[in-house]
Amino acid sequence: MPQSFNDQVIEEFRANNGRVGGPFAGARLILLTTTGRRSGRPHTTPVGYLPDGGERILVIASAGGAPRHPAWYHNLLAEPEVQVEDGVFVFRARAQELTGAERDEAFARAAEADPGWAEYQAKTDRVIPVVALVEVAAGPPVINSPSFADGLKVVHDGFRRELATIRAEIAAAGPELGAQLRMNCLTVCQGLRNHHQGEDQGLFPYLGTQHPELRAVMDRLEREHESIAELVEALRKLVAERDAEPTALLAEFDRLTRELERHLTYEEEQLIPVLAAAGG
Incomplete structure (x- = not known):
């Protein structure tokens, strides 16, 4: 039996860590798995989403303007706990x-x-x-990767993809920043902050203990986290200004992106071989 369009998108999404082509190319997309209200079986649907701060994302039950709500909407009304795949993480919400x-x-x-x-x-x-999808805390995040070494690259590439999307949105903005564009910027700022805090509190201390020879590397990465945190805060403050101009924001955004890319590349060069050798 030939694959349905949704099945093709799901397969491509999972094979490419959230990247798909066709009509969804470049879109923010998740795989939303609900429980069928009649069958009780899981149903997975590709759905566009909107960033909405660090605690939740939003999905819109448009069904392309059809006269009836989509099936996934009825399913989550009957059973609000769902699974979300964003290409980087898999989590309950x-x-x-x-x-x-x-x-x-x-x-x-x-x-x-x-x-x-x-x-x-x-x-x-x-x-x-x-509909807001609020993550249900259930232990450490589950990364969509076969190993910790690969997972580090998957997480980094997720940030790279989102930053590229936001940059395009800023460049295409008119004379004023829209409310959703501001939210997109604030959300990625929060995500970077959380990611670096997690590394500072977990990954870096662990590697520093297991690999004393990496002390200089850890010191540099921690210093870079501090520098990037300052750039993130400057960007956050600019976005919060009522009269912030897209041209000023773009310059600040590019500054952050350049520094972050240097940091991510160095971290990957230094840590991925160590993690891979340890079987992680």
Whole structure:
């Protein structure tokens, strides 16, 4: 039996750590696995998402403006606990439908960033739902990789991909920064902060204990974390300014990206061979 379109996208997504071609090329995409409200079986669907800070992401049940809500939306109403794959991590989340002013504000943000959402709403009489997916804490994050060495590269490439997407959004912005673009910037800033804190508290102390010869490497990486944290904070403050201009933001964003890329490349050169040799 030939593969369905969704099955093809799912296979490509999993094989390429979240990168797909065709109509979803360059889009922010997750695989959302819900429990069928009638069958009780898991159902996985590729769904576009919006960053919404460090604690949750948003999905919109547009169904392309169809007259009925998509099946995945009905499933998560019946069973709010879902699985999310973002190409880097696999995690459990709890679905929370937004209502009232919170829903309207989130949908307006989405439509400002991509008018296609407003076009979908105009095609249907139903109010298109917006759902927050809030990660359920369940131990260390599960990285979509066969080894820790490979996982480090997968995480780094996830940041590279998101930074490239945001840069394109800033470059295409008009004279003002949209609310969703600001949120995208703030979310990746929080993600970088969390990632580096995790390395400082876990990976680096572990490697420093197991490999004393890497002390100089660890010292350099920790210093670079401090420098990058300063750049992240400068970017965060700029994004928070009401009259922030895209040209100023782009310059600050490029400064951060250059420093981060140097850091990531050095970290990969120094640590991946050590992790791979240890079978990690």
